[in-house]
Amino acid sequence: MKVDYERFTLDNGLKILIHKDQDTDLVAVNTLYNVGARDEDASRTGFAHLFEHLMFGGSRNIPDFDTPLQKVGGDNNAFTSNDITNYYVTLPAANLETALWLESDRMNELAFTPKSLEVQQSVVIEEFRQRYLNQPYGDVWLLLRPLVYKTHPYMWPTIGKEISHIEDATMDDVKAFFYSHYRPNNAVITIAGNVDVDATMKLIHKWYDDIPAGDIPIRSLPVEPVQTEIREESVEREVPTDALYLVYKMEGRTDDSYFATDLLSDVLGRGESSRLFRSLVKDNPMFAQLDCFVSADLDPGMFIVSGKLADGTGMDEAVAAVQEELTKVHGSVTEQELSKVVNKAESTVRFGLMSVLDKAMGLAIAENMGSADLLNEELDMYQKVTVDEVHARAAEVLQPHNACVLKYHAKR
Amino acid sequence: MTVLERTIAPPFKTIDQISWISPEHYEVEGLDVYGYRSPGDGVVKAELVVEAGSAGEEQALSAKMTSALLLAGTDKYSAHEIAEKIDALGAFIEVSQNKDFFTIQLYSLSRNFSELLNIIAHVVDHASFPPREFDIIRNNEKMKFKVQLEKVDVLARRAFANTLFPEGHPYTTKVHLESFDALSNSDVRHFHETRVKQMGWTVFLAGDYSDQDVQHLGALFTGSGERNAKVTSDQTLNSGRITVVEKTGAVQSAIRMGKEMPGRLHSDYAGLQVANTIIGGYFGSRLMNNIREDKGYTYGIGSRIYAQTHGSYFMIGTEVGTDVTQAAIDEIVKELKQLIDVEVGAGELEVVKNYMNGQLLKATDGIFARMELYKQVHYFDLPDSYFEDFFSKVNECNPQIINKLCADYFQPSDMCVVVAGDIGSVSI
Secondary structure, X not given: OOOOOEEEEOOOOOEEEEEEOOOOOEEEEEEEEOOOHHHOOOOOOOHHHHHHHHOOOOEOOOOOOHHHHHHOOOEEEEEEOOOOEEEEEEEEXXXXXXXXXXXXXXXXXXXXXXXXXXXXXHHHHHHHHHHHHOOXXXXXXXHHHHHHOOOOHHHOOOOOOOHHHHHOOOHHHHHHHHHHHOOHHHEXXXXXXXXXXXXXXXXXXXXXXXXXXXXXXXXXXXXXXXXXXXXXXXXXXXXXXXXXXXEEEOOOOOOOOHHHHHHHHHHHHOOOOOHHHHHHHHHOOOEEEEEEEEOOOOOOOXXXXXXXXXXOOOHHHHHHHHHHHHHHOOOOOOHHHHHHHHHHHHHHHHHOOOOHHHXXXXXXXXXXHOOOHXXXXXXXXXXXXXXXXXXXXXXXXXXXXXXXXXXXXXXX | OOOOOOOOOOOOOOOOOOOOOOOEEEEEOOEEEEEEEOOOOOEEEEEEEEOOOHHXXXXXXXXXXXXXXXXXXXXXXXXXXXXXXXXHOOOEEEEEEOOOOEEEEEEEEHHHHHHHHHHHHHHHHHEOOOHHHHXXXXXXXXXXXXXXXXOHHXXXXXXXXXXXXXXXXXXXXXXXXXXXXXXXXXXHHHHHHHHHOOOOEEEEEEEOOOHHHHHHHHHHOOEOOOOOOOOOOOOOOOOOOEEEEEOOOXXXXXXXXXXEOOXXXXXXXXXXXXXXXXXXXXXXXXXHHHHHHHOOOEEEEEEEEEEEOOEEEEEEEEXXXXXXXXXXXXXXXXXXXXXXXXXXXXHHHXXXXXXXXXXXXXXXXXXXXXXXXXXXXXXXXXXXOHHHHHHHHHHHOOHHHHHHHHHHHOOHHHOEEEEEEOOOOOOO
16 A cells, blocks of 8 residues: 655755556646645735636646646646645656656746736636635635634635635735745656656656746744634524534644644544534434544644534523533543545545546645655554544544634524 | 747647557456456556446435445444445445446555455445434434535536436436435345345456455455446436525535537547547637636636436536626527637637547556446447447548537527526526
8 A cells, every 4th residue: 555656856956756556657747836825925815716717727838737748648637735835747658758857847937927917817806705705604714714823824715815815816916926936846746657757757857857946935824822712703604503613723634633733623523423413403302514634734724523503502501512522522532433544545545546646636736745655654654543642632622612603694 | 059949839740640548347246347457557447337226226315325324334244344444455445336236446555455355345244224314314414414505516516417307217306305314224224135136236346456355255255247238318308497595605606518419429420529628628728718817706607418317418517606697698509609700710619629549548548547437338228349440430520510519509698597606697
């Protein structure tokens, strides 16, 4: 199950990892830039994501990214998070060079056309509408994040704080963003598929050697202060039923204790034998839906309980019921419960590494966290967690003063 | 020393063939098991399929609630005990249904697969639909349904089914809010008894499974023998109808536009898939280039051909800003007309074919992908050479062939159109 790889670094700082897989005719090329929504200016949010769109609007030597790729039988997509921006291409292994030609040109320099900026601003605004404004409960994260984070840039979502930030973006802003973050010394490329390592590196040198390193601003983000008092907010919206969201502050993804906290969230709310589901959806059906999960952010992140209230359940009793379950879990997790969620984690890890794209992406994300080896260590880390460690996490994270509560009322 | 010439694309290889690999086929005690084996991965994905879809239900929601309640208790175990057993094995289960099929999808660690099958077989045969569970799950599903009805894309999809398909057709929209309270526990038991337990299973495996697993499946599950559902296309679908669904305050409208199409075995099918790709089947399509990349009206627009057991159709779908709804419709019609009036260029057609070849390569790469395709072969009685033939036909298309197909099959006036949003009326 281990994803073996070879690692190389160019003079300009670009890191390349190659995993060879001969059971496929394809190759996946994943380019990860170490920039996300957390790197934005508070008055210019939504930039990293808008920028992701602009990366498809033509580069200096190639007017259109998608068509030359489609012509060689490839496809691609990208996503932006609070921490990273990630681009991935899948194509026949024989045509690897086309992907490297395309990706290297847009790493080198974008076309920066006014038309591209204008169109993508509109597209992103439609995305804002489609996903956050025109959906029931769509604006939850626009409300929750600023409740949880008062200082750290995680306080705004990837799409941006508001539509006006996207509307007001200028070409100068865009260019500044590119040259600060989209440089080879701020990126890692991972390649997984039916490729020869030496031949691949020859192509990498050919297309990437001449791209200059850049001055990447040193990331120095304000640390979110410890929360000393519970926070609550209530809103009313046109939705069919009340919803409730509780967020507890937790450690970041690269902390050693992360795995124990993740498994704690699984004990509480993953699957139909989990505590929250059993108690509050089945035995005492106060909730129609109830989930518990973690945000897995690189900086200190969120431990989330989210649910939709059943008809007839009052908001205050719902909050009290959830808090009671979160209190009960202190010191009471059994070996059997832990073994159950570890098995589920094992399934998830194994199934999550089946395709070349899974492997390329997994390696890139792990490398960006500190080392690609973290990918291969992940299963071990889950299997090593003890009940005592889970209890220690509960004791620290699941404290009333550490909670942010969003009460999302349905307008009657 | 040569200067790096970045304006010139590197040489590339076209995909010259697709090789289709059929799965292993076992017939064990009357049960057909199909599998792609991948030893050493430590996991196995299994799909147990029975032809007990909602098209065959007597009371609306019977199939859906049967799938939702299948794991909710048996004569021997409570819902919680079943959930505990499944979770302890590290397995993930999804029971689902659509119009045609009822499916149990299992994701399992190989070492626990055998034990998991025992649990599933017990549940399938002895599901008891406890009244308390029925009430809770019905309420929860009703709540989820209410949330769905707030979404313009859901409203459009439901209305489209009733616009395109004639009354009485199995694919019309039969579930409404009232359906939840109208459903009784005995409707669900009846569906389970007469459909799920009677129609017989077929099993599709992918991953690290053993011969013993295959034998075990044969001992636990009854096969379906002769396939019961045949592809039928005896009812003519509607054309040229327009429906508007009002949703006050919506900041986007959902547009659905489409018409009947022939199925997979029709000689035009491959060419129609090429035409569909040009129109809206990939990121560089006519619709995407115009309505998203040029006008910025939407986050996404696309089209697809849906080839199903009781009828096939083509459909364009998108969500656009409310104020540009009519403009978007006009542009869609313009793009369809353009392909009828002007032949697609050789360059564009080459890109589309190469793209489709790449997608087909991807769809036959790896055991999970291949199993998805094999299910089509199985349920639509496709010959083993189907994908290789499809590949050939796609690559034989030229601009004249595509132009004729567009004129014969994609006339705007034949399209059924549905718009859901804060919009009074639309015109085509």
